[in-house]
Amino acid sequence: xxxxxxxxxxxxxxxxxxxxxxxxxxxxxxxxxxxxxxxxxxxxxxxxxxxxxxxxxxxxxxxxxxxxxxxxxxxxxxxxxxxxxxxxxxxxxxxxxxxxxxxxxxxxxxxxxxxxxxxxxxxxxxxxxxxxxxxxxxxxxxxxxxxxxxxxxxxxxxxxxxxxxxxxxxxxxxxxxxxxxxxxxxxxxxxxxxxxxxxxxxxxxxxxxxxxxxxxxxxxxxxxxxxxxxxxxxxxxxxxxxx
Amino acid sequence: xxxxxxxxxxxxxxxxxxxxxxxxxxxxxxxxxxxxxxxxxxxxxxxxxxxxxxxxxxxxxxxxxxxxxxxxxxxxxxxxxxxxxxxxxxxxxxxxxxxxxxxxxxxxxxxxxxxxxxxxxxxxxxxxxxxxxxxxxxxxxxxxxxxxxxxxxxxxxxxxxxxxxxxxxxxxxxxxxxxxxxxxxxxxxxxxxxxxxxxxxxxxxxxxxxxxxxxxxxxxxxxxxxxxxxxxxxxxxxxxxxx
Numbered sequence: 499x500x501x502x503x504x505x506x507x508x509x510x511x512x513x514x515x516x517x518x519x520x521x522x523x524x525x526x527x528x529x530x531x532x533x534x535x536x537x538x539x540x541x542x543x544x545x546x547x548x549x550x551x552x553x554x555x556x557x558x559x560x561x562x563x564x565x566x567x568x569x570x571x572x573x574x575x576x577x578x579x580x581x582x583x584x585x586x587x588x589x590x591x592x593x594x595x596x597x598x599x600x601x602x603x604x605x606x607x608x609x610x611x612x613x614x615x616x617x618x619x620x621x622x623x624x625x626x627x628x629x630x631x632x633x634x635x636x637x638x639x640x641x642x643x644x645x646x647x648x649x650x651x652x653x654x655x656x657x658x659x660x661x662x663x664x665x666x667x668x669x670x671x672x673x674x675x676x677x678x679x680x681x682x683x684x685x686x687x688x689x690x691x692x693x694x695x696x697x698x699x700x701x702x703x704x705x706x707x708x709x710x711x712x713x714x715x716x717x718x719x720x721x722x723x724x725x726x727x728x729x730x731x732x733x734x735x736x737x738x739x740x741x
Numbered sequence: 742x743x744x745x746x747x748x749x750x751x752x753x754x755x756x757x758x759x760x761x762x763x764x765x766x767x768x769x770x771x772x773x774x775x776x777x778x779x780x781x782x783x784x785x786x787x788x789x790x791x792x793x794x795x796x797x798x799x800x801x802x803x804x805x806x807x808x809x810x811x812x813x814x815x816x817x818x819x820x821x822x823x824x825x826x827x828x829x830x831x832x833x834x835x836x837x838x839x840x841x842x843x844x845x846x847x848x849x850x851x852x853x854x855x856x857x858x859x860x861x862x863x864x865x866x867x868x869x870x871x872x873x874x875x876x877x878x879x880x881x882x883x884x885x886x887x888x889x890x891x892x893x894x895x896x897x898x899x900x901x902x903x904x905x906x907x908x909x910x911x912x913x914x915x916x917x918x919x920x921x922x923x924x925x926x927x928x929x930x931x932x933x934x935x936x937x938x939x940x941x942x943x944x945x946x947x948x949x950x951x952x953x954x955x956x957x958x959x960x961x962x963x964x965x966x967x968x969x970x971x972x973x974x975x976x977x978x979x980x981x982x983x984x
Contacts, residue, residue: 544874544881551838551878552845559831566834568841570813575834588802591809591818594837595794598811602795610853631787635794638787 503528503576506536506556511675511710512719513569513604514555516597516667520573522706523663523697524580570597577660584659592653596639596661600668603632604719607672612723621730625679630686636665637687647692658697665690666697674707675718678731746771746819749779749799754918754953755962756812756847757798759840759910763816765949766906766940767823813840820903827902835896839882839904843911846875847962850915855966864973868922873929879908880930890935901940908933909940917950918961921974 507514544550551567644655673680750757787793794810887898
């Protein structure tokens with residue numbers, strides 16, 4: 499089999515899961531670089547990197563010998579190649595806007611990509627206010643485009659595209675790895691939650707999730723910030739069991 | 742004149758300058774929403790917003806009556822409308838990657854969009870290491886695509902596109918509002934610096950910058966974080982004058 503793409507990312511889901519889920523969903527042949535290769539790519543000078551870039555994910559298009567970086571740019575590039583973009587500039591802009599929203603949620607959930615650890619008061623405000631505002635943003639977007647609990651997708655009533663893959667990579671992974679947040683999601687964004695269940699019920703996707711679970715367990719974003727998120731969730735549970 | 746676009750942003754350059762510079766460069770007819778309108782848009786519920794979205798900039802396409810949010814998505818949308826995208830999916834992905842890099846620099850420079858104030862030790866590490874790595878990423882990107890000090894653009898030797906507008910909005914604005922960083926930029930990324938000078942020498946762009954300066958002076962990103970950046974730059978100057 500020809501390897502069409504090579505993904506450079508750390509051995510954990512987080513941003514890499516977006517690219518991998520799209521490649522899996524599309525049935526593309528791809529390879530994951532080793533951690534050593536990813537680290538070497540990241541730490542090389544801008545002059546010698548496959549593409550001058552700050553941080554993974556990086557993607558190599560092995561057919562063309564080209565590289566791209568930045569998760570939303572990788573997703574838009576792959577979506578164009580693999581047929582996951584709707585037609586028309588406005589719908590495509592909405593797909594990109596959705597990817598950027600997803601990327602912002604990842605950044606917010608990890609307190610600016612792990613730049614500092616969570617404090618509980620600040621976490622509570624994030625969980626009850628800003629995270630729910632994000633969920634309502636996705637829910638309202640779906641509603642405007644005909645999404646129902648039993649059918650439809652984020653931007654189109656009858657055809658999934660890159661935006662649906664991104665939402666599944668965001669909320670499906672979040673709820674699998676940090677299951678304490680599952681109820682927040684189901685209650686705040688019931689139609690998006692049902693959409694994620696529909697995408698995840700595809701046998702190809704289910705198989706991919708099972709392999710992720712087997713390989714990484716509930717590992718999410720890694721590092722100290724993952725421990726900080728888990729500490730916050732444990733404190734939330736301790737608080738609510740007191741009441 | 743028909744107003745084709747309406748931009749919702751705070752009365753300061755930062756992310757809004759990207760959209761405005763593109764609209765100005767293209768000679769598009771546009772209007773800036775008042776601060777009250779922008780605040781009302783941002784604070785409305787997801788269900789009632791023009792587009793469900795977290796934060797400005799927002800753009801209204803007045804001809805189509807549609808809205809878009811997220812600076813890089815606005816830029817890609819407008820670039821498609823206004824003829825600022827190169828042809829071919831790979832070059833378009835590189836434009837988007839450049840926009841995302843620019844957006845990350847804005848976030849990094851403001852310590853994760855102002856989520857916390859700078860401490861000087863951390864600032865020094867940012868200014869001497871990560872900010873320069875960003876500058877080298879743009880410089881190396883230009884070099885690979887034929888950029889020279891006296892000619893060329895970021896991704897094409899002979900035609901400016903959205904990426905060049907974005908780089909000018911990023912580094913041109915940064916060096917105008919925070920002139921202490923100008924030498925860092927010129928020394929670390931001389932070809933990109935020359936590119937910004939070329940774009941800014943266009944009479945339409947020069948006129949726009951003069952109007953920005955008249956309206957906002959050196960105001961950059963606003964808020965406490967702007968004061969924090971200025972404090973850091975003053976501490977850097979005090980340190981270097983001691984040596």
